[in-house]
Amino acid sequence: MSHYSLNINGVLRQVEAAPETPLLWVLREQLDLPGTKYACGIGACGACTVHINGVPTRACMTPVSTVGRKQVLTIEGLDPNGAHPLQTAWQELDVPQCGYCQSGQIMTAAALLKENPNPSDAEIDDAMAGNLCRCATYVRIRAGIHRAAEMAAKKKDGP
Amino acid sequence: MKPAPDLSTLNSGPDRRSFMRQSVLGGSGLLLGFYLQPVGAADAIGKPARLENTPGFRPNAFIRIDEQGVVTLISKQPEIGQGIKTSLPMVIAEELEVDWKDVRIVQGDLDPVYGGQSAGGSTSTPNNYNNFLRLGATARTMLVLAAAEIWQVPVGECVATNSAVQHVPTRRRLGYGQLTTRAALLKVPAADAVQLKNPKDYKLIGTRIGGVDNLAIVTGQPLFGIDVKLPGMLHAVFEKCPAFGGKVVSANLDAIKALPGVRDAFIINGTGNLNGLMPGVAIVADTSWAAISARRQVKVNWDEGAVAQQTWDGFVAQAQALAKQPGSVQLRKDGDPAGAFAVAAKTVQAAYSYPFVSHASFEPQNCTAWFRDGVLELWAPTQNPAAGQNLVASTLGIARDKITLHIIRSGGGFGRRLSADYIVEAAAIAQRVNAPVKLTWSREDDLRHDHYRAGGFHHLRGALDAKGQLTAWHNHFVTFANRVMRDGQSVLQPGSGASLSGDEFPGRWVANCLLEQTPLECGIPMGPWRAPGSNVFAWVFHSFIDELAYAAGRDPLAFRLELLGNKDIQPGTGERGVPYNVARIRRVLTEVAAKADWGRRKFARGQGQGIAFHFSHRGYVAEVAEVTVSKAGELKVDRVVVVSDIGSQIVNLSGAENQVEGSVIDGLSTLMFAELDIERGRIVQRNFADYPLLRFPNAPTRIDVHFIKSDQPVTGLGEPALPPLAPAVCNAIFAATGKRVRQLPLSRTDLSWQ
Numbered sequence A: 001m002s003h004y005s006l007n008i009n010g011v012l013r014q015v016e017a018a019p020e021t022p023l024l025w026v027l028r029e030q031l032d033l034p035g036t037k038y039a040c041g042i043g044a045c046g047a048c049t050v051h052i053n054g055v056p057t058r059a060c061m062t063p064v065s066t067v068g069r070k071q072v073l074t075i076e077g078l079d080p081n082g083a084h085p086l087q088t089a090w091q092e093l094d095v096p097q098c099g100y101c102q103s104g105q106i107m108t109a110a111a112l113l114k115e116n117p118n119p120s121d122a123e124i125d126d127a128m129a130g131n132l133c134r135c136a137t138y139v140r141i142r143a144g145i146h147r148a149a150e151m152a153a154k155k156k157d158g159p
Numbered sequence B: 001m002k003p004a005p006d007l008s009t010l011n012s013g014p015d016r017r018s019f020m021r022q023s024v025l026g027g028s029g030l031l032l033g034f035y036l037q038p039v040g041a042a043d044a045i046g047k048p049a050r051l052e053n054t055p056g057f058r059p060n061a062f063i064r065i066d067e068q069g070v071v072t073l074i075s076k077q078p079e080i081g082q083g084i085k086t087s088l089p090m091v092i093a094e095e096l097e098v099d100w101k102d103v104r105i106v107q108g109d110l111d112p113v114y115g116g117q118s119a120g121g122s123t124s125t126p127n128n129y130n131n132f133l134r135l136g137a138t139a140r141t142m143l144v145l146a147a148a149e150i151w152q153v154p155v156g157e158c159v160a161t162n163s164a165v166q167h168v169p170t171r172r173r174l175g176y177g178q179l180t181t182r183a184a185l186l187k188v189p190a191a192d193a194v195q196l197k198n199p200k201d202y203k204l205i206g207t208r209i210g211g212v213d214n215l216a217i218v219t220g221q222p223l224f225g226i227d228v229k230l231p232g233m234l235h236a237v238f239e240k241c242p243a244f245g246g247k248v249v250s251a252n253l254d255a256i257k258a259l260p261g262v263r264d265a266f267i268i269n270g271t272g273n274l275n276g277l278m279p280g281v282a283i284v285a286d287t288s289w290a291a292i293s294a295r296r297q298v299k300v301n302w303d304e305g306a307v308a309q310q311t312w313d314g315f316v317a318q319a320q321a322l323a324k325q326p327g328s329v330q331l332r333k334d335g336d337p338a339g340a341f342a343v344a345a346k347t348v349q350a351a352y353s354y355p356f357v358s359h360a361s362f363e364p365q366n367c368t369a370w371f372r373d374g375v376l377e378l379w380a381p382t383q384n385p386a387a388g389q390n391l392v393a394s395t396l397g398i399a400r401d402k403i404t405l406h407i408i409r410s411g412g413g414f415g416r417r418l419s420a421d422y423i424v425e426a427a428a429i430a431q432r433v434n435a436p437v438k439l440t441w442s443r444e445d446d447l448r449h450d451h452y453r454a455g456g457f458h459h460l461r462g463a464l465d466a467k468g469q470l471t472a473w474h475n476h477f478v479t480f481a482n483r484v485m486r487d488g489q490s491v492l493q494p495g496s497g498a499s500l501s502g503d504e505f506p507g508r509w510v511a512n513c514l515l516e517q518t519p520l521e522c523g524i525p526m527g528p529w530r531a532p533g534s535n536v537f538a539w540v541f542h543s544f545i546d547e548l549a550y551a552a553g554r555d556p557l558a559f560r561l562e563l564l565g566n567k568d569i570q571p572g573t574g575e576r577g578v579p580y581n582v583a584r585i586r587r588v589l590t591e592v593a594a595k596a597d598w599g600r601r602k603f604a605r606g607q608g609q610g611i612a613f614h615f616s617h618r619g620y621v622a623e624v625a626e627v628t629v630s631k632a633g634e635l636k637v638d639r640v641v642v643v644s645d646i647g648s649q650i651v652n653l654s655g656a657e658n659q660v661e662g663s664v665i666d667g668l669s670t671l672m673f674a675e676l677d678i679e680r681g682r683i684v685q686r687n688f689a690d691y692p693l694l695r696f697p698n699a700p701t702r703i704d705v706h707f708i709k710s711d712q713p714v715t716g717l718g719e720p721a722l723p724p725l726a727p728a729v730c731n732a733i734f735a736a737t738g739k740r741v742r743q744l745p746l747s748r749t750d751l752s753w754q
Helices: A023-030 A085-092 A102-115 A121-128 A138-157 B084-096 B124-151 B176-183 B214-218 B253-257 B288-295 B312-323 B337-342 B385-396 B421-430 B443-448 B534-551 B556-564 B582-595 B653-672 B725-737
Strands: A002-008 A011-017 A049-052 A055-058 A071-073 B057-060 B063-065 B071-075 B103-107 B158-161 B164-167 B172-175 B234-240 B247-251 B262-268 B280-285 B300-303 B329-334 B346-354 B366-372 B375-381 B403-408 B437-440 B456-464 B470-486 B489-494 B512-521 B607-616 B619-629 B635-645 B702-707
Touching (some): A011 A023, A055 A102, B063 B176, B247 B280, B312 B346, B312 B456, B337 B470, B366 B421, B534 B607, B556 B607, B582 B635, B619 B725, B635 B653, B653 B702
Antiparallel strands (some): A002 A011, B164 B172, B329 B512
């Protein structure tokens, strides 16, 4: 076991873990941040997507020993009030079915909108292709990203 | 809404303190038991949902209103993504005349007080809708009466609206919170005596309401079974034999127990029930990762047993041999099929086949269990909590009244969580551990130890007369079956959804019809998969009907309408047969054709439309798919039009549309990709890398969802929109390319064209 001091959602958190432990399990079980989900364990589905220094990253494939002091952002830290435009749009359009994949979808989409504030359908499909939704809410996720882009633009242009 | 009924109707119910079970509507099918006792709220998962002695007005086990006017409604059905935790409480809220913003929803535990609680077969809505209307109306009636008593006015002058009762002549208002004390003193009226609203006055039912857990979902709050956390909880993994039915001979338990973080490792012998507790090695550790890491070191000496000889290629060869003989069971014989084929102007013959597929629900199977002082407490993401309790009781010898089961939101169901194997595994592990323990399956466990949708082989022949009419239909279906003991006899039992009904369309419609079935023994566990049977039968039969339509030189829609005929109701065969409402299917079929401009559009080569319909799970659905197939054979589904008739009312329009969109894409994903290979009695595929699901780029650009409201009972939508998708797409592929898809998944067929 080794000691790690991790920068999670802007707060330094201390954990004891074996070096190869995936960040996913450290977040879920040791730091009480279960919004990051386990679904495949091989980086094939996107359910465990977090941002590391702003880059969408698979927490299931990220050994805790490699994180260092990089900034880790999870769904719980995306917005202090849970009111990121994507979170608002997801509720407005009632995107989820079972909801299990949605935190990963939102984290990937948040990174997309940062780079491309007004993505086309094709750009969304391309950026989101690594995130699976077994309930197949893809049509609503696309709409949710467009809606969030719209809201973010309004906020920017607004008073 | 109309004023409340006269006082005289309110005196017949049992005393609210009597704890007497009340039958609402009488008759076994509609019996709803509800104890008139306190209910309560749980603010987090992992805590019991039914709190005793909570203050407020509690007219029944599903409703509590506190003095602040907050209305707490129990959701009794498991939530698996079908939206029932939102839609059924909407039904109560509608009749209760409560503002949705005043409503809090609490998931109920498994509890006889709530009646049946299985979420399967799209039955949650039809089994509960009418009762839930009455639950809400009963409470509303009492609140109106309480207000009338407070004001000392005739009850007929009072109406309930927006979480309050109004005295119409004087416009006085009392909020529900202000009425709870008085209402709590009243006798509960007989539920069949209360007056229901006229559906045209509905304010909530039929509107779009967002899922009640959406905020928790988008902010990552603990919500699912895998998120359950209890003080001192340990984490378990369970290694089963990769070949189905294999037993543990020995394992390096001492070495495993010495690994970091491992608390215990032991063998569970299990039972012979393929869908129950299978043998394996349990590893219990401080964290999931410690358990997962230790599992990589485990060495098990397996007795793989007889199933290890089974392979998919072997099954295919056996099925081909069986198909050459007469079927072992005759499901239907009408007229003179042999004679009709002998005089046919044209005979069409084709073989259709599909593989085993997995549910791949996104949250892997898991369950948390705590066994102490002979009492077992379970936290289970399940579709069928009673099945979990029953399987644990019968397998482990724990009395059912010593088993508490908390129903936790499931990350997808699709029929997988009707099975309770993972629940009994967690319980068996908990019996050996002096702490709460959470068993979590890996994705590989989930894919390789599913209860699968069975593969199947259909050998079809159809006869056409000189006018292009279908005169005879013959199907020999070779299906998969497990050998089980029944009444002391060893019998072959087809898997769930792997048995054809003699009434399955077009049975009953073709004058000369022969349907045969032959079971093929296998040791692969099978279980219900979204729209069991229908999810493949619709594809086979509507693809073959399309072949016949083209062979007859007829339009595929016109050919189908002629086949359906003019009768409005086709009675079921025998005592257990289900009538088919032909008028409803004709209506959705003609409507979908109209919405999709069927027959009125010209498509370029490589583009086309396909049509199909299906009746299952009480729902009548027709779909048109529009596809583009590139010369290289790449498929793009451009648009799907869906018209459904699921009765007189859509409860939550947003949820309903979401279910249809999801069913369409789930159907497409399964059609395009889903395939399991079987070698040495085990599943070859391991994870999403070799068992792909559809991703964003393959999702249709447009799905048009329409509902027809008929005068029929309100029914469910988790399943019926899935079956028509595959044949609609395959028929569109044929229209676009001339290539007929007769084997699933689609990746098995070269769709390229010149």
